Amino acid sequence: MTHRLHRPEDLRRLVHAMILAAGWTEAEAQETAEHLVLANLSGHDSHGVGMIPLYFQSLADGNLKPDAKGRIRTEAPPFLIIDGAVALGQPNARNAVDRACAIARDQGVAIVNLLDSHHIGRIGHYAEVAAAAGLVSFFWVNVAGRPPIVAPYGAREARFGTNPHAIGVPVPSGDPLILDFATSRMAHGKARVALNKGEPVPPGYIIDGQGRPTTDPRHVFAQGLTGDETLGALLPFGDHKGAGLSLIAELLSAGLMGAARIDEKPEKSWIINSLFGVVIDPARLEPDERLRRRRIDSYLAFVHAAAPQDPAQPVLVPGEKERQMRAARAEIGIPLDDETWSQIVAAAARHGIDAERYGS
Ligand code: NAD
Numbered sequence: 058m059t060h061r062l063h064r065p066e067d068l069r070r071l072v073h074a075m076i077l078a079a080g081w082t083e084a085e086a087q088e089t090a091e092h093l094v095l096a097n098l099s100g101h102d103s104h105g106v107g108m109i110p111l112y113f114q115s116l117a118d119g120n121l122k123p124d125a126k127g128r129i130r131t132e133a134p135p136f137l138i139i140d141g142a143v144a145l146g147q148p149n150a151r152n153a154v155d156r157a158c159a160i161a162r163d164q165g166v167a168i169v170n171l172l173d174s175h176h177i178g179r180i181g182h183y184a185e186v187a188a189a190a191g192l193v194s195f196f197w198v199n200v201a202g203r204p205p206i207v208a209p210y211g212a213r214e215a216r217f218g219t220n221p222h223a224i225g226v227p228v229p230s231g232d233p234l235i236l237d238f239a240t241s242r243m244a245h246g247k248a249r250v251a252l253n254k255g256e257p258v259p260p261g262y263i264i265d266g267q268g269r270p271t272t273d274p275r276h277v278f279a280q281g282l283t284g285d286e287t288l289g290a291l292l293p294f295g296d297h298k299g300a301g302l303s304l305i306a307e308l309l310s311a312g313l314m315g316a317a318r319i320d321e322k323p324e325k326s327w328i329i330n331s332l333f334g335v336v337i338d339p340a341r342l343e344p345d346e347r348l349r350r351r352r353i354d355s356y357l358a359f360v361h362a363a364a365p366q367d368p369a370q371p372v373l374v375p376g377e378k379e380r381q382m383r384a385a386r387a388e389i390g391i392p393l394d395d396e397t398w399s400q401i402v403a404a405a406a407r408h409g410i411d412a413e414r415y416g417s
Contacts (some may be wrong), residue, residue, distance in 0.1 A: 060254075061398060062390030063416065068106050069094045071405065071415035075109060076145075078408040079116055080123035085148040092147040096179040097391045100382035103246025104179040107253075107393070110400035111328070112145075112176070113407065120325045121145065121175050127152060130172075135164045138314065141174030143329060150177035150332060151186065157336045158190045165341040169334040172316035176328040181237030181379070183334070184225025188233035193337040196223045197306035200245075201317035202329035206277055207241045208290040210300035213268025215290035218319050219245050220306035224375075227339065228357065229350035235376035240303035241291040248274040248291065252281060253396035265289040309333040 069090045076086035097105030115121035125144040131137070137160060139153050153171040160167035171177075180196050187194035200206075200218025207217040221244075223237035239245070243262040251258050257272035265276045266287030275281030276289035293299035311318050316331040343349045363372045393401075398412075405412040 060392040060394045065094050067415045075405050088151050089147040092178050098383045098386045099379035102250050103244045107397040110404045113404040115327045120327045134160045135167045137169045139171045141171050143175050146175040146177035149174040154183040154186050161192050161336040161338050165338050167336040171332040174330050177330045180221045180223035181235045184223045184235050187336050188225040188227040191227050193339050194225045196334045197309045198330050198332045199307040199310040201319050202323045202327045205319050210297040217303040220303040228353050230354050240299045242294040248277050254394045
């Protein structure tokens with residue numbers, strides 16, 4: 058499968074035009090286009106512009122609606138509970154996190170629960186938003202509206218979503234620490250990218266419908282299977298540890314407040330995320346910024362100085378890989394495989410947009 062390089066600006070303009078043409082507002086189009094292209098720039102193609110065909114399928118099915126908007130259910134600082142109304146996810150979650158940051162600046166801490174949003178994308182994005190405001194953040198997210206896809210530790214069938222988890226810590230002297238991952242060993246979207254490219258996934262990531270190890274990504278997509286095969290599962294990262302974190306993410310984000318859960322049969326085909334977050338002002342813990350800076354810098358220098366196993370691969374801290382990738386892709390462009398691009402072209406055409414006109 059071949060791929061083409063796209064300039065980030067071209068993809069941003071294309072996604073912006075598509076979202077606007079489909080009936081969302083200028084601000085929603087802007088936020089979503091920025092978010093998706095930044096995910097590609099960061100190297101997370103699974104959560105980049107390749108999601109647009111899925112969103113537009115949800116729209117065409119009448120499930121995702123441009124006039125759906127999130128609504129505050131409770132704002133009693135430090136608590137903030139928002140009904141996500143299955144509205145377009147990136148603007149929905151950005152609004153929740155911006156409001157939580159305002160509460161944390163005022164109160165020292167905010168506890169936010171966004172219930173039932175449409176897919177909110179790369180969770181590290183929100184940790185970056187909080188870190189840019191000088192705030193520490195922790196986020197747990199569930200994935201509902203579709204069948205379970207991740208097996209509990211030791212199970213041969215799925216019970217979880219890929220339930221991501223993100224933590225952001227601002228570093229006063231430089232770039233923040235952003236730890237952001239799916240609790241499956243591989244994000245489902247990365248298996249989709251492998252499927253679209255016609256490539257196998259590495260061993261140890263997937264089991265088939267019989268619980269046997271496989272490297273064939275078809276086994277985690279219902280549409281990839283023949284009639285007599287059953288859906289397989291992604292495995293949790295870190296065995297029982299990742300599986301435990303996935304279970305906690307489901308309960309915190311959706312289980313406490315009664316949002317859509319993975320154990321409910323989905324009424325429609327869409328991806329619903331609920332988010333539970335804690336945002337903290339670190340100045341309430343250590344008001345002296347110079348001391349905070351010195352402590353964090355000296356610890357990060359200690360970690361970076363660890364001798365690498367491979368001299369060509371220096372030791373990184375969370376968030377660095379994405380920043381390196383952003384610098385590289387801003388130069389060379391964003392690679393999109395032919396299948397992903399043709400899906401985007403078809404989705405754009407349904408709204409009267411010729412995606413090829415946004416290309417280099
Ligand atoms: P991943 O396995 O690539 O892990 C990324 C994390 O590991 C980052 O914090 C990164 O900085 C760090 N990292 C990577 N290499 C490193 C190294 N060499 N040294 C130190 N740290 C390193 O991520 P993933 O599990 O594939 O998740 C991809 C994305 O998918 C995430 O942004 C996640 O939020 C998103 N996601 C979203 C949903 C949803 O429903 N919205 C579901 C699942 C995943």
